[in-house]
Amino acid sequence: MASPAALDGAIAALNTRFKAARLGLQVERRGDRLSLRGTLPPRPDSGKTRPHQQRIPLKLPATHAGLKQIEREAKVIAAQLIERRFSWDSYLSLAEESPPETVPLADRVAQFEAHLGARPAADIAALASRKTTWDKAYAPYLKKLVAHGEQHPRQPVEAALVAVLEEFSPHSRSRQVALTAFKAFADFQGLALPEDFDKLAGTYGNSKANRRHLPSDEVIVEWGDRIPNPSWRYVYGVMATYGLRNHEVFFCDYQDLRQGDPEGRITVLETTKTGLHDVWPFYPEWIERFNLSQGSLPPINTDLSSTTLQRIGQQVAIQFKRYEVPFSPYDLRHAWAVRTIHFGLPDTVAARMMGHSVAIHNRTYHRWITHRDQRAAVQAALQRGTWQAPL
Numbered sequence: 001m002a003s004p005a006a007l008d009g010a011i012a013a014l015n016t017r018f019k020a021a022r023l024g025l026q027v028e029r030r031g032d033r034l035s036l037r038g039t040l041p042p043r044p045d046s047g048k049t050r051p052h053q054q055r056i057p058l059k060l061p062a063t064h065a066g067l068k069q070i071e072r073e074a075k076v077i078a079a080q081l082i083e084r085r086f087s088w089d090s091y092l093s094l095a096e097e098s099p100p101e102t103v104p105l106a107d108r109v110a111q112f113e114a115h116l117g118a119r120p121a122a123d124i125a126a127l128a129s130r131k132t133t134w135d136k137a138y139a140p141y142l143k144k145l146v147a148h149g150e151q152h153p154r155q156p157v158e159a160a161l162v163a164v165l166e167e168f169s170p171h172s173r174s175r176q177v178a179l180t181a182f183k184a185f186a187d188f189q190g191l192a193l194p195e196d197f198d199k200l201a202g203t204y205g206n207s208k209a210n211r212r213h214l215p216s217d218e219v220i221v222e223w224g225d226r227i228p229n230p231s232w233r234y235v236y237g238v239m240a241t242y243g244l245r246n247h248e249v250f251f252c253d254y255q256d257l258r259q260g261d262p263e264g265r266i267t268v269l270e271t272t273k274t275g276l277h278d279v280w281p282f283y284p285e286w287i288e289r290f291n292l293s294q295g296s297l298p299p300i301n302t303d304l305s306s307t308t309l310q311r312i313g314q315q316v317a318i319q320f321k322r323y324e325v326p327f328s329p330y331d332l333r334h335a336w337a338v339r340t341i342h343f344g345l346p347d348t349v350a351a352r353m354m355g356h357s358v359a360i361h362n363r364t365y366h367r368w369i370t371h372r373d374q375r376a377a378v379q380a381a382l383q384r385g386t387w388q389a390p391l
Contacts, residue, residue: 007067025077029062031188034062041086043092044092141177214331215335226323237286240335243354252268264281268355282336
């Protein structure tokens with residue numbers, strides 16, 4: 001029997017051929033079964049009128065023989081779609097089959113973990129990042145789901161997902177992360193979630209960054225001087241000057257900075273959470289203030305074959321507590337972002353340097369961005385004004 005990794009490689013190759021042929025279909029492996037996904041006509045009784053992304057759960061075995069069979073099925077279905085004679089009649093009985101409830105929920109979660117782990121990775125760093133994602137964003141929430149299932153063995157998994165999700169505070173980030181994990185698990189298992197499942201995400205937002213009392217630039221400099229260890233003072237200075245995440249400090253190319261690049265640019269490496277991107281200093285003067293062109297990082301374990309990005313980041317937080325810094329490492333990152341707003345740096349550029357989307361950037365720093373834009377609009381209006389105020 002082919003290994004999951006080898007089979008997933010064959011599936012990826014098949015999907016590449018499908019894309020080149022413009023079949024409009026993709027093969028998915030869901031546990032030990034194969035299915036097809038594509039833009040298909042609405043099912044009868046669905047209430048929808050337009051074609052949309054759907055899955056045809058053909059229930060073919062996840063083997064190389066099953067791949068050959070599903071390739072033949074895909075060509076037939078693609079031809080039917082082109083000729084507008086596709087019908088759900090041949091597939092509804094398959095689609096309505098319920099997942100094998102005889103498989104314990106814990107085993108189904110284990111299958112899902114194996115599925116995520118079997119996807120191709122570029123290198124060992126990518127594997128380490130994937131493990132960190134599983135440990136933080138999937139495992140804690142699916143563990144709760146398994147525990148709930150053991151207490152309610154007769155409850156359908158779909159209902160259990162909703163019940164466990166509602167145990168989290170509607171204002172918590174945990175609820176948002178749990179929803180994402182549960183959707184991925186349900187998609188893998190072929191479960192039919194309620195149409196309004198996304199609405200259960202709650203009302204958590206990044207407004208905490210807006211309410212947070214960020215340290216002033218003067219306070220940031222003051223506390224940097226209080227750190228006695230030169231290497232950890234260097235970590236602090238880099239985070240303050242470049243707005244990096246905790247672990248990113250240890251995965252940057254500092255070559256240009258150390259060689260006296262007048263722009264002071266550094267490059268966050270592909271190894272990190274958000275991949276390769278360049279960052280510029282705000283303030284540039286802090287390069288000299290924190291001796292960033294000369295200092296060195298502390299000698300901690302950064303070998304991702306034996307540690308994780310999460311553990312590396314935790315060591316930074318531990319040192320902040322050790323030196324009694326009265327704010328978190330992430331406050332330095334938020335302060336950097338707000339500083340770029342006051343400097344007038346375009347939001348798209350700042351978001352790119354922070355390694356997240358413009359939407360997340362604007363949502364996180366909405367208060368400061370709004371204030372900046374309003375102030376700029378008021379100043380522009382006053383400059384255009386031709387009226388003379390009465391004295």
